[in-house]
Amino acid sequence: MTLEPSRPGPLPRRRFLLAGVLAMAAAPLAAACTSTPPPPPGPDPLEPLAARARADAALARAVAESVPGAGQDLVQAATAVAASRKAHAEALDQEIQRARPVTGSSAPSSSSGVPTAPPTAAEAKAALVEALTAAEQEARALVTTAPRHRAGLLGSVTASCASLREVLA
């Protein structure tokens, strides 16, 4: 599903828009990640992002399941937020684990309680927008200084949160 130049042109190497090229380019990068330098001491800067993603997923699930008067649009949007934020939490956890396999035992403390859904659809929507805005800012703040192999993930999380706000708009 990508656009290609309609003619090979004089530079056949430069068929830029083939997803396969990007995928192949990413593969050695992923392999290289295993030999990245040891992480600095202290908590992993991704931990607050993972915790926030889990909390957002729980909030969104609660909205989708139990807000009275939530229309179909809000239920669908909240379901999308829940699924994406859960995927973010898992990817962030995975990267945290990869960087520090030894401290794995202290990793995801998943149960911070089930959040109470806001009482009205309008408040639920506002709460989701607020959560996504904070999540986007938090991820965005790390993108410019993160190691390369994390910059892509953080960029995608940032872009996803912005897209989910668009769904709620």
Place this chain on the structure above:
Amino acid sequence: MTSPNPGPSGQSSANGPQPRPTGEAVEAVQRALAAEHAAEWSYGLAAVLVAKEMEKTASTDLAAHRTRREATERMLRDAGATPVPPQPAYQPPKPVTDAASATELLVTAETDTAGAWRAVLERTDDQGLRQFALDALTSAAVRATRWRRAGRQSPLTVPFPGQPG
């Protein structure tokens, strides 16, 4: 090339330091520029076919791509590289004949663009370029969401915009 080259001391980006691609980042930025060229071409083709209520969005989005493309060309020239030119035409994955297929083409163009800019993020340590690529990735993902909604596609979003595979 509609914009003059302002040179290294020219127009600065809205926020943060000037993007300065070096090494493997140059090739990644060139691929992103190629995606921007393809996106502009796609909007040109789709503009006359999208639903009436989406015409303004299409023209705003085209303008955003043009601005991004021009800034990308400046960045490459400032880095001593020759920006890749647009292709004369592109091959859409499916024939573009009506509002639905035009909208689908725009989703594809935005998805390609997001992927190309995310690849830049992973190939540079330059903070200005990271910021530039992040803004490009994020705005492409938001536009893709809007066009999916216009095309009544489901789901409206992907969890990791720009991620390959």
